[in-house]
Amino acid sequence: MVGGLEEKLDALLISAEEREVEVIEDDEVAGADAKGWLLACRVLTDKKFNLKAFIRTIEVAWSLSRGIVVNPVGENVFIIDFSHKGDRGYVLNNGPWSFDGHAITLAEFDGDARVEDIVFERLPIWIRVFNLPINKMNMRAAMTVGDKAGQFLEADVDDNGRKIGRYLRIRVELNVTKSLRRGVVLKFGDKGIEDWFPFQYERSRTSVTLVIGWNM
Numbered sequence: 225m226v227g228g229l230e231e232k233l234d235a236l237l238i239s240a241e242e243r244e245v246e247v248i249e250d251d252e253v254a255g256a257d258a259k260g261w262l263l264a265c266r267v268l269t270d271k272k273f274n275l276k277a278f279i280r281t282i283e284v285a286w287s288l289s290r291g292i293v294v295n296p297v298g299e300n301v302f303i304i305d306f307s308h309k310g311d312r313g314y315v316l317n318n319g320p321w322s323f324d325g326h327a328i329t330l331a332e333f334d335g336d337a338r339v340e341d342i343v344f345e346r347l348p349i350w351i352r353v354f355n356l357p358i359n360k361m362n363m364r365a366a367m368t369v370g371d372k373a374g375q376f377l378e379a380d381v382d383d384n385g386r387k388i389g390r391y392l393r394i395r396v397e398l399n400v401t402k403s404l405r406r407g408v409v410l411k412f413g414d415k416g417i418e419d420w421f422p423f424q425y426e427r428s429r430t431s432v433t434l435v436i437g438w439n440m
Contacts, residue, residue, distance in 0.1 A: 261306040263316060264333040266344040268400065269300060269326040281323055286315050297339045320349040320426075329400060347398045348377060350426040352391040353408075355419070360412055361387040366394045372408045373423065374398040391424070 267273070279294050290307035297303050306312040315321070321328040329344040353369055363385035370376030373396045380393035387393075398404070407422040 260335075261309050261312040262333045262335055263304045263306070263312060264331040264339075264342045264344070265302045265304050266329050266331075267300040267323055267326050268329060269324075271326075273300075273324060278323055282321070282328075285321065286311065301339065301342075301344075303333065303339075317348075320347055327400070345399050345401055347400050348395060349398055350380075350393055350395050352393055352424040352426065353421055354391045354424065355421050356392055357412070358388055361389070361392045365410075366392060369408055369410070369421075370394045370396045373405050393426075 267278070275294070275296065279292075282294075283292065288306075288308075288311045290311060292307065292311070293305040295303045295305065306315075316330055316332070319328070319330065321330075327347060329347050331342050331344055331346075333342060351373055356365065361381075363379055363381050366379035366381065367376045369392075370379070373394070375397040377395040377397055379387075379395070381387045404425070405423060407420055409418055410421055411418045
């Protein structure tokens with residue numbers, strides 16, 4: 225890190241006076257107040273949009289118990305300051321969310337990182353897996369399929385780890401830099417027959433459009 229900084233300073237022809245390091249002491253009380261309950265947020269579109277409309281939409285969709293402050297910090301990137309810890313947790317754990325047909329990615333943020341260092345790659349979402357045999361609609365299958373689709377988070381199964389229905393619901397964390405999978409090929413046991421099991425991505429909490437790409 226030091227070597228990298230020296231190289232940067234040399235490239236900029238920084239003077240000896242400018243190289244002098246100033247230390248800013250941490251203020252624990254002020255730091256705690258300043259951090260609050262923050263989330264970094266990015267809307268996955270290159271298009272500009274109306275900030276007031278965006279704020280109104282997410283406030284309604286998120287059903288907040290208290291207010292938020294939305295701080296633009298980049299191209300369709302925002303730091304959202306929540307007044308209540310529970311509101312922040314609900315938003316973080318109950319996506320996916322979208323605005324005007326575009327997916328919203330969230331990243332945990334404590335205020336100590338620079339905006340340009342925030343990584344927006346992950347999007348939690350529910351998928352439906354169709355055509356599974358009833359006796360294979362269970363937690364074990366959910367974890368296997370979930371890790372194929374992205375990173376398994378949870379499954380909609382009963383206390384015994386099973387599900388009976390038209391499809392198996394799995395919540396996964398997707399990497400938005402990769403293409404969406406349309407399904408998975410599975411084989412149950414050594415003597416099983418390989419078959420194709422299609423996915424359906426569930427609707428965003430703020431949109432009526434099914435996820436078919438990264439425009440939701």
